Amino acid sequence: MRYVFECLECDAHYLPPEGMAYSDGPASPVWCSLCQGVMRERGVPEPVVAAAVALAAAKARLAARAPGDEEPARPDVRPSRPARTRRARSGPGSSRSRLG
Numbered sequence: 596m597r598y599v600f601e602c603l604e605c606d607a608h609y610l611p612p613e614g615m616a617y618s619d620g621p622a623s624p625v626w627c628s629l630c631q632g633v634m635r636e637r638g639v640p641e642p643v644v645a646a647a648v649a650l651a652a653a654k655a656r657l658a659a660r661a662p663g664d665e666e667p668a669r670p671d672v673r674p675s676r677p678a679r680t681r682r683a684r685s686g687p688g689s690s691r692s693r694l695g
Contacts, residue, residue, distance in 0.1 A: 598653035602627040603645065604634075624649040 598615075601608050603625050611622035623631045625646050634641070 598624070598650075598657065600624050600627075600649055600653060602630050603642075604630040624653065 597610055597613055599608055599610055605627060607627050607638055609627040611617075611624075611628075615624075617624045617628065623646065625641055628665070631641075640656055
């Protein structure tokens with residue numbers, strides 16, 4: 596399972612990579628990737644306390660979910676072959692009986 600965070604700047608919910616790292620650096624538990632880039636350009640440091648609280652809250656939410664809470668996988672109920680049409684059901688035998 597992965598953590599879901601809420602950005603402090605734009606209030607968007609976001610799902611960072613599992614390793615909490617992007618190709619250009621670590622993922623933030625405080626800001627989404629767009630806001631994180633803007634804050635990096637402005638030179639605003641990530642609030643350490645807010646990051647710790649967000650990470651702890653995400654871990655608690657994940658731990659609170661019971662393993663059986665996930666929806667069970669639905670079985671494949673599609674037929675193995677397409678339905679037979681009326682014409683296909685009639686077959687050659689039934690037409691012979693009607694002719695004679």
